Amino acid sequence: MSDPVPLPAAARQLAFDELDTPLYATTFVVVDLETTGTSADRDAITEIGAVKVCGGEVLGEFATLVNPGYAIPPAIVQITGITTAMVYEAPRIEAVLPGFLEFAAGAVLVAHNARFDMGFLKAAAARQEIEWPNAQVLCTVKLARRVLTRDEAPSAKLGVLARILGAATTPTHRALDDARATVDVLHALIGRVGNQGVHSLTELLDYLPGVTGTQRAKRGFAGDLPAAPGVYLFRGPSEEVLYIGTAVNLRRRVRNYFTGSETRGRMKEMVALATRVDHVVCAHGLEAGVRELRLLAAHAPPYNRRSKFPQRGWWLTLSDEPFPRLIAVRTATRTAVGPFTSRTDAVDMALTVAEFAGLRTCATRLTRTAKHTCPPAVVGGCPAANQDADLDATAYAPRAHAVRDLFAGRADTLLRAMLDRIETHSATEHFEAAARLRDRTATVVTRLHRTQRLAAMARLAELIIALPDGAGGWEFSVIRHGRLAAAGTAPRGTPPMAVVDQIVAAAETVIPDLGDATARTTPLTTDSAVGPDDSEWSDAHEPTSIDLLEDHIPPLRGASPEEVGVVARWLAKPGARIVRTTAGYHEPLHGAGRWAAWAQRAHTAATTKTEQEQYLSER
Incomplete structure (x- = not known):
């Protein structure tokens, strides 16, 4: 029998694990950043330095200062030597990041x-709506701690390792110098592990601390997964769902759980328990994100953080009584704001709004014919206290209406009052009081804007969104009352409207459940405590008619607020278009949206000295 004719090399593309790329043929990009602080959410990049190497040879370098958009703190200038004047004419990160990723x-x-x-x-990348490439990442700190003993290297700081391992470049807290020093450290460490039989990229990742034989043995779980977007589910010995996640490329993402890129304790424990991985292929990222939310709600997998407190959402609304108060509820009503992740957050916003609206925060039960008699207090006290006379229900009613108008976006009078008070504090040089009120007001604006934005989405009977797929095609989503009803794609060259007609015809029917206008409630008091009888208040109070806002349907009806939020972020992506809708998509004219930019600046200004001190200790 003659020998089989071998297939040409190009006949089949080898998988990553089969390639087992030798370290001498692996291209590394060693990167270092200088920043204005330690918080990736609130601080900014001031310099990027990177060196591309392969087989010990430098293939190229990338270096640039970056304008963070605000003054660099003096403590950071002292460390890096990068001043505000140096970055004044430098490009912003929006212009730099695409070049670095390329x-x-x-x-x-x-x-x-x-x-x-x-x-x-x-x-x-997330702020620019740029999809992170999910590249393999190697940390030289972890590698050094794995290779070197404490006697050799008492510290894993770059300066110490560069000196011990004989790096040609001395770290200077400037990005390119530090990247060059890291290249020398990397090559020295790779030379050490070569003597221990580590010669490929896969072996190097497996050599990192914390990777168990159990993880490596289960790589086959990813073998049959498609290289497509979707949701993956790790299942345990009893077929229970252990963990749920999403991926742009299912095979590549799941494979990472069995290499050195996943070294977190809980994930290692989860992988050790897993017996197989199920998956659901999705049309695009929005469908994957929505399916993940729904599967999390259905299975509550123990290794997902979001499964720890499935009923933790709180909403802020007005109570149904003659003298309404702001109360926390678990189910949204038509005038609700939320959801809040904790009752404390709801209490904080309630107290701020009540202060400026003059709503009562006392827990006294008042009937229709009663009067509010709380005495005025110099500090604290009930905001509804009246200096001149006791309040009856008729005189109190406009205060509750002002809050309803604020929540529905019909008037921003209360927000303007907060901003005016901030200006008054500043004008009288009460800067600490102004800063505290600024932070409280920014929180109110952010919460209101999110709720009003989601309510605008949930109000629409049907909304069809199109997003470019980056390859000349389109990704389509059919949204009904804030819920994803169908998803599909039109690759380049495919008539897009024909695809739209097909997915609309097959889309899920969504009928919003408007429900009752009232819900079982928990009153909020000034000390954040519930009185001994207050838990039964919704059953015992004298019912009255509340001016319900028919045009303010909360996002909880028809879809979860998390799902509506995912859809809203998808619509905000660059290039997204509305194909058609049953009504115009709009937010309230006098809603919190007009103050959203101010709130963002206020949150940025709240960076604390503690974060700068943390930066000093870590760099």
Whole structure:
């Protein structure tokens, strides 16, 4: 029998695990950042330096200062030497990041304390709606702690390792110098592990601390998964769902759980328990995100953080009584704001709004014919206290109407009152009081804007969204009352409207459940406590008629607020278009949206000195 004719090399593309790329043939991009602080969410990048190497040879370098958009703190200037004047004419991160990602495309990213640098880069990508490439990441801190003993290297700081391992470049807290020093450290560490039989990229990732034989043995779970977007579910010995996640590329993402890129304790424990991985292929990222939310609600997998407190959502609304108060409820009503992740957050916003609206915060039960008699207090006390006379229900009613108008976006009178008070504090040089009220007001604006934005989405009977797929085609989503009803794609060259007609015809029917106008409630008092009889208040109070806002349907009806939020973020992506809708998509004219930019600046200004001190200790 003659020998079989071998297939040409190009006949089949080998999978990543089969390639087992030798380290001498692996391209690394070693990157270092300088920043204005330690928080990837609130601080900004001031410099990027990167070196591309392969087989010990430098293939290229990438270096640029970055304008963070505000003054660099003096403490940071002292460390890096990068001043505000130096970055004044530098490009913003929006212009720099695409170039860096192109420079690093297809390479393994390396950084010293990679969690810090990758955190800033991923946060910058998310703000620009740029999909992070999910490249393999190698941390030289982790590698050094695995290779070197405490006697050899008492510290894993870059300066110490560069000196011990004989790096040609001395770290200077400037990005390119530090990246060059990290290249020398990387090569020295790779030389050490080569003597221990580590010669490929896969072996190097497996050599990192915390990767068990159990993880490596289960790589086959990813073998049959498609290279497509979707949702994956790790299942345990009793077929229970252990963990749910989403991926742009299912095979690549699941495979990472069995290499050195996943070293978190809970994930290692989950992988050790897993017996197989199920998956659901999705048309695009929006469908994957929505399916993940629904599966999390259905299975509550123990290794997902969001499964710990499935009923933690709180909403803020007005009570149905003659003298309404702001109360926390578990189910949204038509005038609700939320959801809040904790009752404390709801209490804080309730107290701020009540202060400016003059709503009562006392827990006294008042009938229709009663009067509010709380005495005025110099500090604290019930905001409804009246200096001149006791309040009856008729005189009190406009205060509740002002709050309903605020929540529904019909008037921003209360927000303007808060801003005027901030200006008054500043004018009288009460700067600490102004800063505290600024932060409280920014929180109110942010909460209101989110709710009004989601309510605008949930109000629409049907909304069809189109998003470019980056390859000349389109990704379509049919949204009904805030819920994803259908999804599909039209690849390049496919008539898009024919696809739209098909997915609309097959879309899920969504009938919003408007429900009751009232819900079982928990009153909020000034000390955040519930009185001994207050838990039964919704059953015992004298019912009255509330001016329900027919045009303010909460996002909880028809879809969860989380799902509506995912849809709203998808609609905000660059290039997204509305194909058609049953009514115009709009937010309230006098809603919190007009103050959203101010609130964002206020949140940015709240960066604390503690974060700067943390930066000093970590760099």
